[in-house]
Amino acid sequence: MDAIVLSPRLHDALSLVKGFRNGVVYGTKIRFPHALVMTLLFRTGSPQEKLVAILKATKAHARGLAFFVTAYKSAMLLQRHMSPSGKNTDLHAFVAGCVGGYFVFGEKTSVNQQIILYLFSRIAMGLANTAIKAGNVKTPSNSFAVFAALCWGAVMVLFRRDKSVLQDSLQGSMTYLYEDSNHWTSLKTLLWHNK
Incomplete structure (x- = not known):
């Protein structure tokens, strides 16, 4: 199938729409089964209360990822347009990630806390692997x-x-x-x- 050729500005705008959509889909795919299992195994209450808890957690996760992707991609686009080279850098990614993280995941909720702890553990492993790949650390x-x-x-x-x-x-x-x-x-x- 041939790719659709779009102007750069339209492509950027549509990438924000697709990023938001992918955040909703991925957040739902990840959280719904987790919330379902955890609620059925450990939560007390009526079936209706359990269903509400499952849907609330799923919505929070999907919404958070959708808004983070949109905030991150928007900040990256803005910085790219402001950059003399017209290209993004690692610093741009860090700033965009910090802005999105603060405004989207900055409130301490159970869903946000699980997402941040998941990220933190993956970052620790990534940093260790980066040091090993660079030859700064010998791997036992x-x-x-x-x-x-x-x-x-x-x-x-x-x-x-x-x-x-x-x-x-x-x-x-x-x-x-x-x-x-x-x-x-x-x-x-x-x-x-x-x-």
């Missing part, structure tokens, strides 16, 4: 095992010392796994029910 053969060990060691110390510094869902999971498993009153609460 068991590098992932060392990384896993340091992550689990750190989180267990934080949980033991002051679990309130951890994200709510992580606190809940760790309390269930490591503290609730120390208490039972009968065979039923030992093997079948938590409490």
